[in-house]
Amino acid sequence: MSGGVGWLVSLAGAGLVVAVLRDVFRTLWQPSGRGEVSRWLTAGLWRLAGRADGRLAAVTGPLALALVAALWTMAIILGWALIYWPHLPSGFSYGASLNTAERAGFLDAVYLSAVTVATLGFGDIVPADGWLRIAAPLEAVLGFTLLTAVVSWISQVxxxxxxxxxxxxxxxxxxxxxxxxxxxxxxxxxxxxxxxxxxxxxxxxxxxxxxxxxxxxxxxxxxxxxxxxxxxxxxxxxxxxxxxxxxxxxxxxxxxxxxxxxxxxxxxxxxxxxxxxxxxxxxxxxxxxxxxxxxxx
Known part of the structure; x- marks a missing residue:
């Protein structure tokens, strides 16, 4: 991937991350606001439950909370994967058992993003470039913050x-x-x-x-x-x-x-x-x- 296109992909990933954080803020911390994702999902599931003669009504609320949290998490992982992807493999160091040439695909970027946001830190792929060494810990912090925010959300509901x-x-x-x-x-x-x-x-x-x-x-x-x-x-x-x-x-x-x-x-x-x-x-x-x-x- 050429340098200019790569940076555009990374910027698109950063935009997705910012959009998710905005939705989280509007849903959880804005006193009279509601994020678009939670509004769309909860209202949609409620209408679906009505069409199903109310059989889904008992689980609409809990299911909506779970889906919103899952969608936020997946979007964060995807956004950060787009940030990492153009810089694989040159911007990262790999474990001795890994073939660098075979670890530069989008799935590898998703894997790296997932283990980072989950704060697992397996260490088989680690950032080498200076800005990536800042970006990766920032993703881990956001992952921990998102988990804490979701737990707080449920405890308030x-x-x-x-x-x-x-x-x-x-x-x-x-x-x-x-x-x-x-x-x-x-x-x-x-x-x-x-x-x-x-x-x-x-x-x-x-x-x-x-x-x-x-x-x-x-x-x-x-x-x-x-x-x-x-x-x-x-x-x-x-x-x-x-x-x-x-x-x-x-x-x-x-x-x-x-x-x-x-x-x-x-x-x-x-x-x-x-x-x-x-x-x-x-x-x-x-x-x-x-x-x-x-x-x-």
């Missing part, structure tokens, strides 16, 4: 799912108890509605920061916020007819929190022309109705 499912279960138990509104102490009612509003706000923040959690199917109605959101809206409406000011205020807070949640759901996932909260929450329930019937409205 599941607590968000737990908070969402806990709110749904609270609503389900409250609906099952059916407390008479006229017999409840106003302070107790106001406190309950305020607490529910705070939980809804937390779910809204979780969806903004971890958009991929939308595509985790919660299964049973009692732990599905999509199924129970309609009941939360009913509670807000009932509370706003109370004769006590503290109850009306708390109910209004719950209603506003649900409106805000509906805005996020519609803007990031559903994209309905009718952006009224009732319509959005109903569409949310329908979109997650994969084997279980929505509750609420």
């Amino acid at each position: 599941y607590p968000a799912l737990t908070r969402r499912r806990t709110l749904a279960l609270r609503l389900a138990l409250l609906r099952r108890a059916e407390p008479p509104a006229d017999r409840l102490d106003p302070v107790t009612t106001a406190g309950l509605l305020t607490s529910l509003a705070a939980d809804v706000i937390q779910v809204r923040v979780d969806l903004t920061q971890h958009a991929e959690t939308y595509y985790f199917h919660d299964g049973h109605d009692d732990t599905s916020l999509a199924a129970m959101a309609g009941y939360a809206a009913d509670l807000a409406l009932q509370g706003q007819t109370s004769s006590r000011a503290e109850v009306r205020t708390a109910a209004a807070m719950l209603g506003r929190a649900l409106d805000d949640l509906a805005v996020v759901l519609n803007r990031q996932f559903l994209r309905l022309k009718n952006d009224q909260a009732v319509a959005v929450l109903h569409a949310y329930a329908v979109d997650h109705d994969r084997g279980s019937r929505p509750a609420g409205n």
